[in-house]
Amino acid sequence: MPYPVDVAVQSRNSLARAEALESAMAMALDKVVIKSVLYTSGEIDPTRFPDLSPARLAGKRLLMSDDPRLQPMPKAPTLLDFFKHRFAPATHLLQSARLALKAGHDEKTVLACLLHDISVVGFIRSEHGYWGAQLVEPYVDEEVSWAIRAHQVLRFFADEAVGYSYPEAYVQFFGADFRPDPYIEAAYRKMRDHKYYMTARLITLNDVYAFDPSVTVDMEDFIDIIGRHFRQPEEGLGFDDSSCAHMWRTIIWPTKFL
Numbered sequence: 001m002p003y004p005v006d007v008a009v010q011s012r013n014s015l016a017r018a019e020a021l022e023s024a025m026a027m028a029l030d031k032v033v034i035k036s037v038l039y040t041s042g043e044i045d046p047t048r049f050p051d052l053s054p055a056r057l058a059g060k061r062l063l064m065s066d067d068p069r070l071q072p073m074p075k076a077p078t079l080l081d082f083f084k085h086r087f088a089p090a091t092h093l094l095q096s097a098r099l100a101l102k103a104g105h106d107e108k109t110v111l112a113c114l115l116h117d118i119s120v121v122g123f124i125r126s127e128h129g130y131w132g133a134q135l136v137e138p139y140v141d142e143e144v145s146w147a148i149r150a151h152q153v154l155r156f157f158a159d160e161a162v163g164y165s166y167p168e169a170y171v172q173f174f175g176a177d178f179r180p181d182p183y184i185e186a187a188y189r190k191m192r193d194h195k196y197y198m199t200a201r202l203i204t205l206n207d208v209y210a211f212d213p214s215v216t217v218d219m220e221d222f223i224d225i226i227g228r229h230f231r232q233p234e235e236g237l238g239f240d241d242s243s244c245a246h247m248w249r250t251i252i253w254p255t256k257f258l
């Protein structure tokens with residue numbers, strides 16, 4: 001079934017409204033925000049360098065601190081602070097983790113389900129499995145980050161032995177003739193023989209888009225599991241000098257000029 005046309009029109013309209021609101025808010029700032037290339041690449045050709053002419057700055061400075069349009073973050077933010085103040089409603093993640101818990105999977109698998117799409121909800125959608133794994137790598141068992149990295153690839157490949165079929169949603173999203181890129185197929189061939197394959201496969205099994213609207217899941221249900229399996233740095237995510245601290249800082253300050 002194709003993606004409904006009215007949904008496409010609605011999202012275009014709400015995108016236009018959001019852009020108008022965003023530009024009004026940006027005008028009201030006393031600082032100039034220059035969007036990162038990644039924000040606009042595709043909508044505009046990235047080789048068109050942003051205009052930094054003095055006329056455009058109109059006497060204002062460039063934003064190098066908190067963006068007043070975003071919720072303020074604590075000085076030493078925790079994973080829960082990011083869920084609360086930066087991640088889009090994480091219903092899909094909470095529902096996935098709830099399904100994993102209900103199915104009796106171990107706590108590391110539940111955590112992997114809870115975090116599997118944090119890149120989608122808070123950072124970058126394209127290649128989200130890889131970005132998501134990098135975001136959590138220093139803080140979780142390698143089984144968890146490996147599974148998060150692999151789930152993006154494994155979603156494209158059925159494993160009937162465990163009851164995982166190619167997602168009907170992907171037929172709707174990408175068309176019946178879509179085939180994953182060769183680099184995804186190559187990654188899949190390596191991943192299916194990996195010792196943590198089944199952990200990643202369990203993410204895909206609990207990674208469903210059809211939710212029961214009568215069920216609400218509370219982050220509170222996962223606080224203990226996070227406490228036991230996510231090594232929260234004392235300095236806060238973004239400030240512990242880890243290999244991915246800069247990525248968390250970018251989520252805190254996505255509009256900083258440098």
Ligand SMILES: [Fe+2]
Binds near residue numbers: 117128129151152
């Ligand atoms: Fe995903």
Ligand SMILES: [Fe+2]
Binds near residue numbers: 092116117207
């Ligand atoms: Fe997902």
